[in-house]
Amino acid sequence: MRYLVTGGAGYIGSHIVLALLDAGHEVEIIDNLSTGHRKAVPSAARLHEVDLRDGAALASIFGAHQWDGVFHLAALSIVGESMRDPLHYLEHNFTSSLNLIRSCTQHGVRKMVFSSTAALFGGPDRHGAITEDAAIIPGSAYGESKFFIERTLHWADQVHGLRSACLRYFNAAGADPDGRAGEDHKPETHLIPLALDAMLHRRPALQIFGTDYETPDGTCIRDYTHVSDIAAAHICVLDVLDQRSVAYNLGTGTGHSNLDVLKSIARVSGRDVPWHAAERRAGDPSGLVADATSFTRDTGWTPRYAAIDQIIATALAWRARHPDGYGDAARQIDAASVMRR
Numbered sequence: 001m002r003y004l005v006t007g008g009a010g011y012i013g014s015h016i017v018l019a020l021l022d023a024g025h026e027v028e029i030i031d032n033l034s035t036g037h038r039k040a041v042p043s044a045a046r047l048h049e050v051d052l053r054d055g056a057a058l059a060s061i062f063g064a065h066q067w068d069g070v071f072h073l074a075a076l077s078i079v080g081e082s083m084r085d086p087l088h089y090l091e092h093n094f095t096s097s098l099n100l101i102r103s104c105t106q107h108g109v110r111k112m113v114f115s116s117t118a119a120l121f122g123g124p125d126r127h128g129a130i131t132e133d134a135a136i137i138p139g140s141a142y143g144e145s146k147f148f149i150e151r152t153l154h155w156a157d158q159v160h161g162l163r164s165a166c167l168r169y170f171n172a173a174g175a176d177p178d179g180r181a182g183e184d185h186k187p188e189t190h191l192i193p194l195a196l197d198a199m200l201h202r203r204p205a206l207q208i209f210g211t212d213y214e215t216p217d218g219t220c221i222r223d224y225t226h227v228s229d230i231a232a233a234h235i236c237v238l239d240v241l242d243q244r245s246v247a248y249n250l251g252t253g254t255g256h257s258n259l260d261v262l263k264s265i266a267r268v269s270g271r272d273v274p275w276h277a278a279e280r281r282a283g284d285p286s287g288l289v290a291d292a293t294s295f296t297r298d299t300g301w302t303p304r305y306a307a308i309d310q311i312i313a314t315a316l317a318w319r320a321r322h323p324d325g326y327g328d329a330a331r332q333i334d335a336a337s338v339m340r341r
């Protein structure tokens with residue numbers, strides 16, 4: 001089969017590209033490289049360095065082949081940034097996705113898998129795992145922009161027959177177990193890479209944002225899901241699209257607090273993470289854990305790397321070998337020296 005992946009040079013997208021290539025598919029990538037990395041693109045995949053708002057470029061890519069499906073990940077995706085400039089986030093994510101969806105309908109594409117988010121459920125604090133019928137109350141402009149796109153896909157199916165799967169990711173984490181791809185955000189804002197860098201003394205002590213939440217240890221709880229499991233989920237869901245459009249919450253169903261993550265890093269590496277308590281971060285819900293029962297029932301997907309220590313071990317192995325992410329392959333450090341096992 002022949003697939004297009006938008007945002008395929010980014011963190012989750014690059015792992016999806018690997019999963020598609022591993023399954024024997026042909027893959028082309030659309031990425032404007034605003035946050036993605038040229039070096040994250042495997043040689044077997046063709047990269048179109050194109051912005052989704054460029055309609056002429058999209059027409060040429062879509063006209064070149066019959067595409068069996070599109071995986072749509074390209075987006076602005078930092079929650080805090082979206083609250084500083086909400087109109088920009090809403091406009092950018094919506095118009096670029098609208099262009100892409102329109103191209104799909106014009107060129108007879110039948111399937112889209114869309115990268116949605118747990119940020120749809122950013123309303124009042126929740127206890128317990130979140131099912132698909134939980135109220136959608138985006139807590140940020142980022143989450144709202146993803147909801148606009150879910151709704152657009154609904155109408156693209158109703159009127160044009162474009163089937164879509166909206167996968168609401170929780171916290172993607174870890175790296176390709178074979179070391180072919182990993183996490184590299186600039187600036188980095190995510191807990192696990194920042195904690196690993198603090199442990200490796202590449203950054204000052206980690207700040208833990210809030211230690212007075214209504215959780216057992218006072219820190220926020222998240223559902224860390226291995227990025228390769230998320231990638232595999234994209235392939236599992238394609239068969240469901242033969243029947244109908246769907247939206248699923250995608251996670252392991254297990255929550256880990258921020259301090260649990262630091263304990264896991266200590267177990268895996270044998271080193272403590274230096275940290276100190278800091279103010280709560282605006283917009284952080286105390287707990288976000290997926291109930292992925294529907295997805296597992298409909299697709300048979302289960303996470304291969306469900307244990308937090310497995311997630312941390314793959315993240316650490318990649319981080320240790322790529323100190324500057326994709327920017328510097330030369331300054332490697334010996335991963336074995338910072339991994340107990």
Ligand code: UDP
Nearest residue numbers: 189190191194207208209220222258281284
């Ligand atoms: N976090 C933290 N210190 C950091 C970065 C993140 O305490 O330097 C916390 C954050 O407040 C949240 C959790 O780690 O409780 C996960 O945050 P992340 O940004 O990794 O993902 P999010 O859940 O916001 O998508």
